[in-house]
Amino acid sequence: xxxxxxxxxxxxxxxxxxxxxxxxxxxxxxxxxxxxxxxxxxxxxxxxxxxxxxxxxxxxxxxxxxxxxxxxxxxxxxxxxxxxxxxxxxxxxxxxxxxxxxxxxxxxxxxxxxxxxxxxxxxxxxxxxxxxxxxxxxxxxxxxxxxxxxxx
Numbered sequence: 001x002x003x004x005x006x007x008x009x010x011x012x013x014x015x016x017x018x019x020x021x022x023x024x025x026x027x028x029x030x031x032x033x034x035x036x037x038x039x040x041x042x043x044x045x046x047x048x049x050x051x052x053x054x055x056x057x058x059x060x061x062x063x064x065x066x067x068x069x070x071x072x073x074x075x076x077x078x079x080x081x082x083x084x085x086x087x088x089x090x091x092x093x094x095x096x097x098x099x100x101x102x103x104x105x106x107x108x109x110x111x112x113x114x115x116x117x118x119x120x121x122x123x124x125x126x127x128x129x130x131x132x133x134x135x136x137x138x139x140x141x142x143x144x145x146x147x148x149x150x151x152x
Contacts, residue, residue, distance in 0.1 A: 034079055035137055041071060041145070047078040068149035073126050075145070079138050083130040094128040097139025099146060 016028035
């Protein structure tokens with residue numbers, strides 16, 4: 001006799017909670033848009049199929065800017081959902097967050113927009129987003145990580 005019960009989770013849903021005393025399982029809808037699914041670095045790591053522990057282990061012994069670089073690579077990978085820039089296609093947009101650092105007004109490190117280019121590059125290909133919207137969103141959401149990468 002097996003003590004295993006298999007439950008098929010409805011498509012588009014995930015387990016929200018399980019109440020051991022009643023056996024009740026609650027489901028919640030999985031957000032469709034990547035910007036809804038990712039709200040913090042832990043979401044990024046999970047979206048990429050890793051555990052927080054695995055990511056922490058991979059960062060042991062690295063300098064803060066190196067850890068930030070690894071984080072940004074994970075952020076870009078998650079938001080791009082498998083998209084990889086095609087550097088042979090000059091008609092394909094490639095985007096990255098653009099920051100205004102050390103402004104005279106005392107704004108310090110603040111998000112300033114995003115940039116678009118066709119045949120030249122100011123940023124490593126691993127750090128490009130597939131859309132301006134994603135570049136802006138990620139730049140705002142993870143501004144402190146970008147700051148660590150660019151200034152530490």
